[in-house]
Amino acid sequence: MNVQVITRDGDPEYAVLPWDEYQALLKAAGRDVQAVTDAQPPCEAHPLKQLRSLRESQGRTPEDFARSVGVSPAYLAMIEAGERDPDAAIRRALAHALGVARWEDDA
Incomplete structure (x- = not known):
């Protein structure tokens, strides 16, 4: 196996x-x-540009949220501003921390 x-x-x-x-x-x-x-429900993808609003809607501070994901607050700020495109592992960690299914590809 x-x-x-x-x-x-x-x-x-x-x-x-x-x-x-x-x-x-x-x-x-x-x-x-x-x-x-x-029985698998379809996964609703969220655009990564919604990251900040989803985080804020849960009342999470940038510092607390960044540390829960395993990135620095400065790097999180760059992701939220669209200055950095995180790799797949960080995208999964962001989605997991927010309780969303996944991020859609930003094209």
Whole structure:
């Protein structure tokens, strides 16, 4: 089995595995693979330019929010101002910290 373990602060947080292996695990557990697949709600993507307003709507300060994501407040300010385009890992951390599904690609 090809599993990638993602940690946060040294503790395992997620396990990622190929889709076919996930389906095999569901089948082995007696779960209906199609029902689980169909039950997935569509992910609503938010434009990254909404980052500041989403953070502010949750009452999070830039300093607190930046530290919870693992970036400096100065770097967060540059992302919010559109001066920096964060990599995929930082985008995931931003989305996770705000409780949103994901960010859409800004084209």
